[in-house]
Amino acid sequence: MVRVLFLGGLGRSGTTLLERLLGELPGVCPLGEVVHLWDRDIRDGERCGCDKPFHDCTFWRGVGEEAFGGWHNVDVDRILALRRSVERTRHVPRLAAGAVTCDLVEYANYYARLYRAAAEMSGARVLVDSSKHAALAYCLRQAAGIDLRVVHMVRDSRGVAYSWTKRVSRPEADGACEMTRYRPGRSALLWNAHNTAFGLLGRCGVPVRRVRYEELLADPRGTVRAVASYAGLDAEALDLSFLRSDPDGTEHADLRSRHSAAGNPMRFTVGAVPLRHDEAWRNELRPRQRRLVGALTAPLLGAYGYRS
Template sequence: MARVLYIGGLGRSGTTLIERLLGELPGMCALGEVVHLWQRDIRDDERCGCGAAFSACDFWDAVGERAFGGWHQVDVYRVLALRETVERTRHIPRLAAARLPEDHVELIEEYAGYYSAIYEAAATVSGASVVIDSSKHSALAHCLRWSRALDLRVVHVVRDARGVAYSWTKTVARPEAGGGAEMTRYSPARSAMLWNAHNAAFGLLSRRGVPVRRVRYEHFVADPRRGLQELAGFAGLDVSTADLDFVTEEHAELKPVHSAAGNPMRFTVGQVPLRRDDTWRSALPTSQRRLVGAVCAPLLRAYGYPLRSSR
């Protein structure tokens, strides 16, 4: 049974940073955002985090061979059709139910089975005890909980909604796609609604028996060594002080990884500064800060964030 550490939360919350740091620990293998592998990698042959095209990456070639007898054996359009049927944010209330119609459970299990095969193969190829999927999507986490082939543990990453909203307004290039492609952008109002929906959805997982550990981005970057020790323990691994030598309170040393998709930070190698990003306090207009704060007030309060923000 594959042990999976699923990193979830709304994008721009620090999930990629946490995944990269966890991936440096012995016994862990970071896979990136597997939810995008079907389209961006198998179909479009975008670049792996190691820099090679997906089709030219030895790691992913070995994973595909072990999981499916080769990626050419995967019906990508079937996977994407299943995703549309069962793994959408609007389906979460249904996915979170204690029981579902048998025919719907069969579809969810078929969909989750593709992920289970990848996780199991990646663990074998890498020799890791735990594989990390930073897909973020709350709906995918709810689908995976129905799989009996997974030991699923979820890290729910939250960041101040106003910081997330500001980050979604910025233009970020997707170098792996070429042609000047950019990551999606959202208005502050749109990102506030998504922040509420996705974070609330992760709260539902724990009610269904899934182990969930909530991490505040701001707390994690303030003491990353402690944060890594706690998350490693949550994943069932023991780490020594020496295992954490790559990270200090100010920076971390990162090696290349075979991340399938995700934030461009997955290509970063070498020394990376670790600092809390509060640019939003001065860069996000006051009216937008107040709007996001009002929309997200209940969960901001629940997570311990102040409702009033100062510049």
């Protein structure tokens, strides 16, 4: 049985940061956003988190050989067609109701094969997949031989909305390429949909633990210990020396290069990374936009302990 810790939530909620921190723990292998591996990496050959082109990375080359006899044997078009068929947010009600199709089982088992190979290659006890997508977490319930545990990452909707308005380049892609951007109203609706879906997932028999982005930054050691324990690791025996405090009280994490397949450009950052609250939205998000996002997300904001 392969243990997979799935980090979910709407993008810009801190999943990449949590994955990077967990990736410093012995026995943990961070994989990045596996949902994008099929097209961005296998098909397009973008760079791994180790900064090598995907097909030149010895780790992922080994995973491909172990799982499929080589990446050339993977029908990417078929997997993407399956994703369009079964892994959409609009399908969550049907997935939550327990609907199982041949396409769903086929799609989930591509992930199962990849996870098993990654566990074999890394020797890790816990794999971390920061794919985020709620619909994928539902699909993975059908993956054979997977012990799925979900971390639901939540961040103040107004901070998320502001982050989605910023221009962020994707250095792993050839040429000028930026991450998707959303208007605040659109990101607020997505925030509601994704977070509601993860709340419902916990009622479907899948272990789900909620982690607030703000709590992670306020207490990185305590949060990492709690999540590691949830993943089945011995929290008391963890070496957290990569987390340190400067004399002025600033927290830092010393991060090493990892083989994350896709995701936020932060996955390429190595060395000392300051762990500080990103509160720019309080000044940079226009008051009208702040009120709009707050109004649209007010019920869940309150449920998650935020002041609307």
